[in-house]
Amino acid sequence: MSLDLILADLLLPLPTGEARQQQLSCLLKTAILSGRLPAGMRLPGSRQLAGDFRMARNGVLYAYQQLIAEGFLTADRGGTRVASLPLAASKALPAFPEHGVLSRRAGQLGAAHIGEALLPFAPGVADLNAFPWQAWARCLQAAWRMVSARHLAYAPTGGEPALRRSVASFLAARRGVNCTPEQVFIVPGGQVALDACARLLADPGDLVWLEQPCYQTARNAMLAAGLRVQHVAVDHDGMAPAPALWQSCPPRLIYLTPAHQYPTGSVLSLARRLDFLNRLSPGEHWLIEDDYDSEFNHARAGSRPLPAMQGLHPDAPVIYTGTFSKLLYPGLRIAYLVVPRWAVPAFGEALASLYRGGQAVEQRALAQFLDSGRLTRHVREMAGVYRTRQQVLREALHSHFGPAVKITGGQAGLHLTLYLPDAPPDEHIVEAAAGQGIAVRALSRYFPDGGGDNGLVLGYGMADAAHIPALVERLARAVRGI
Amino acid sequence: MSLDLILADLLLPLPTGEARQQQLSCLLKTAILSGRLPAGMRLPGSRQLAGDFRMARNGVLYAYQQLIAEGFLTADRGGTRVASLPLAASKALPAFPEHGVLSRRAGQLGAAHIGEALLPFAPGVADLNAFPWQAWARCLQAAWRMVSARHLAYAPTGGEPALRRSVASFLAARRGVNCTPEQVFIVPGGQVALDACARLLADPGDLVWLEQPCYQTARNAMLAAGLRVQHVAVDHDGMAPAPALWQSCPPRLIYLTPAHQYPTGSVLSLARRLDFLNRLSPGEHWLIEDDYDSEFNHARAGSRPLPAMQGLHPDAPVIYTGTFSKLLYPGLRIAYLVVPRWAVPAFGEALASLYRGGQAVEQRALAQFLDSGRLTRHVREMAGVYRTRQQVLREALHSHFGPAVKITGGQAGLHLTLYLPDAPPDEHIVEAAAGQGIAVRALSRYFPDGGGDNGLVLGYGMADAAHIPALVERLARAVRGI
Numbered sequence A, B: 001m002s003l004d005l006i007l008a009d010l011l012l013p014l015p016t017g018e019a020r021q022q023q024l025s026c027l028l029k030t031a032i033l034s035g036r037l038p039a040g041m042r043l044p045g046s047r048q049l050a051g052d053f054r055m056a057r058n059g060v061l062y063a064y065q066q067l068i069a070e071g072f073l074t075a076d077r078g079g080t081r082v083a084s085l086p087l088a089a090s091k092a093l094p095a096f097p098e099h100g101v102l103s104r105r106a107g108q109l110g111a112a113h114i115g116e117a118l119l120p121f122a123p124g125v126a127d128l129n130a131f132p133w134q135a136w137a138r139c140l141q142a143a144w145r146m147v148s149a150r151h152l153a154y155a156p157t158g159g160e161p162a163l164r165r166s167v168a169s170f171l172a173a174r175r176g177v178n179c180t181p182e183q184v185f186i187v188p189g190g191q192v193a194l195d196a197c198a199r200l201l202a203d204p205g206d207l208v209w210l211e212q213p214c215y216q217t218a219r220n221a222m223l224a225a226g227l228r229v230q231h232v233a234v235d236h237d238g239m240a241p242a243p244a245l246w247q248s249c250p251p252r253l254i255y256l257t258p259a260h261q262y263p264t265g266s267v268l269s270l271a272r273r274l275d276f277l278n279r280l281s282p283g284e285h286w287l288i289e290d291d292y293d294s295e296f297n298h299a300r301a302g303s304r305p306l307p308a309m310q311g312l313h314p315d316a317p318v319i320y321t322g323t324f325s326k327l328l329y330p331g332l333r334i335a336y337l338v339v340p341r342w343a344v345p346a347f348g349e350a351l352a353s354l355y356r357g358g359q360a361v362e363q364r365a366l367a368q369f370l371d372s373g374r375l376t377r378h379v380r381e382m383a384g385v386y387r388t389r390q391q392v393l394r395e396a397l398h399s400h401f402g403p404a405v406k407i408t409g410g411q412a413g414l415h416l417t418l419y420l421p422d423a424p425p426d427e428h429i430v431e432a433a434a435g436q437g438i439a440v441r442a443l444s445r446y447f448p449d450g451g452g453d454n455g456l457v458l459g460y461g462m463a464d465a466a467h468i469p470a471l472v473e474r475l476a477r478a479v480r481g482i
Helices: A020-033 A046-052 A057-070 A104-108 A133-145 A161-175 A190-201 A216-224 A270-279 A341-354 A360-371 A374-401 A426-435 A468-480 B020-033 B046-052 B057-070 B104-108 B133-145 B161-175 B190-201 B216-224 B270-279 B341-354 B360-371 B374-401 B426-435 B468-480
Strands: A073-076 A079-082 A184-187 A207-212 A228-235 A253-256 A286-290 A318-323 A335-338 A406-408 A415-419 A455-459 B073-076 B079-082 B184-187 B207-212 B228-235 B253-256 B286-290 B318-323 B335-338 B406-408 B415-419 B455-459
Touching (some): A020 A057, A104 A216, A104 B190, A133 A360, A161 A184, A161 A318, A161 A360, A161 A374, A184 A190, A184 A341, A190 A216, A190 A286, A190 A318, A190 A335, A190 A341, A190 B104, A207 A216, A216 A228, A216 A253, A216 B341, A341 B216, A374 A406, A374 A415, A374 A468, A426 A468, B020 B057, B046 B057, B057 B073, B104 B216, B161 B318, B161 B374, B184 B190, B190 B216, B190 B318, B207 B216, B216 B228, B216 B253, B360 B374, B374 B406, B374 B415, B426 B455, B426 B468
Parallel strands (some): A207 A228, A253 A286, A286 A318, B253 B286
Antiparallel strands (some): A073 A079, A318 A335, A415 A455, B184 B335, B318 B335, B406 B415
């Protein structure tokens, strides 16, 4: 193709925002890459090309220089020439595979629930409207006022010392966790915490025990780390492994939600907690205690949530983890890991190899917010609100789905689980409810191997008690309409 | 042991901040867990215990209730008894292994450089003092003023739409990246970007080609994902694989830093870029183009950095990644991935399974900061500053280490690499320099298999030109003193 044809666009009015020299450079590049300008071909001198296409000579010079710098053109005494480049021989693009472009493990991951966080009954979200924004904004502003370059560079791994201290005290007071600030590692979100555990504590092919039904995000972290999964059924007292399973399928990792099993809400009994702790050997096993939402306890007005397993035996190979997503707001992305004191040096070093710290300003604001007691006060205020919401939801469910319907999970947290063995498949209910602007989750989806219970998981964190009865009625109507 | 002895502390003055009932509950728990109070033992009635230990009866009742709820005690008509629990038979704690408590892959990770970011010559940090803080703070404040519950819940995976649009335009204008906003995925930091690629694009045991010498953080992400590593030597034109290597060691993943190889600073030639692109097959290979610091280009005043490989063939299986750590500040933790359009659905879904979005306020502030042109102006202003610093550093190195000393990496970025084949081992130099408050990196450390060059990597992002000559003199003295 002749150069005149290739550069014909230069004679057209310039597209807005573009400079003539950029246009020239782009046309030449495209022509070279497509093979329309052959290697070794000599380009006209800048004066001639500028004259032919009515542009400034400097623009041509600039474009040539840029293309020489990028390797598309070469310059010698003979002038400017098209470089010799390994071009694909008009390689036709293959039809791109729609599936199978990612890794096999990516294909195993369970789908996430996106964009429904603010709909009624979406689990896992606390009441964002009730959060003391002004107090939090003041802490943030104060932290920004104190900012220096140190806080904006990479933060020390493990987090800001002030926050590690505050979290250690907060967890001791509220959750019976027994640790020093050095045992606390701050990470950007609960998923990063699980990712780090899966990779730093286990190798590809190692076995992890997961609760059945289980928290999908934890399962995804384990699968993404290349671990093999053994599902262990959960009953009223939490995960219930047969003693023989310890020999037949010895776990490298055990993932538990002891305070409020996700999604059934059962509480791991003390006897089982001690049994797990007795069987663990450092160097052989690790147990991850995910305390994702137990701060909100409803067993009895004024009662404390059941203390963490970690506090029963602080030297056991247990990593306690939790997040501020529910106590503050999900977008904050600050979570923590508490590791046994004997593992602190090795774990700290390995974690630093994986993640550089950041968010020092937010971390310092959060330390201030915790130390001022404002968060504890908020949690205490909300406990009553959530207790009421749960009760209203429970009554509404009984009144619309029958007085005998099975409901679990009321001792703690922000969701209830409703069992509907005789209703249409829960996946269909979820779809019908979504059509009504209601975001429930299908219980059967938490059994990745199938064969699970049919039912719904309903979050009441964001649901106003005054609206709950009407919403449940709408939900029941949707079920009947299937 | 008698109950009186176990509870004797109740007669002592109360430790500050503790309540008598908490003390009672704690003493009982410890005694039960250690087996000092046998299963089935009946505890005295609340009235009697309260009288014996001079405490309020309600306190005893509360402690009993709490321990019943936690499962340490049982209550029936016969009174309150110690529960029967699976206690370890006075199991002596094993001597905890100092090493080997983590996974094998954790043991392979290279150590991070912590706490040195603000020392002179620490690589990888831009000038935090020169950053337009006030303009950035205004964007943040404006974003906080516009905040609603939606922005504080989990953000949509992929990031705030406004930021995805801004990043797509910014990368098109500055880096020649060819993409739509939907191809841009925002993630919390460059390491999360690499973690996601390693796990979503490759399986445990798959082969990844890494540059030799290489960026340790990328290597750590690959090893943590369970991949096998093939190091491929880098020359003046970037990674140089022998053609036979494609058959003998076919890569699933190739990790490149084409614009400014880390740490040598070489620029991947156009011929090699095209050769890589020609050999890649979607579904078979993936190439990660890490554009970690190429925004700062020094080849020629006013010149643009070499455009991204991605723009040469936007439909190739290339994932382009970069971060705002160097353009804004490291603690911000906002990075991005640009995925080929045919992989967007699968990649987006898999990424959502791994990470929930957050930081919507910061993301909206950043979009505003980009759209206003303030960041581009800052980059332009700093280009001259960094060029000067590099020149001063280069001259100082020549004057103290000899006019013939080899220095590479000046075309872009924020560091130079100094080769010292005849000097003492670079690890010793690093130690001696640290004693002088100077944070250089040992070049040999970037060759994980050993056998690499002896030398130093020197960052000049934070180094004031006026101080550089004295700092280099101090460094040279430290070398002579070894």
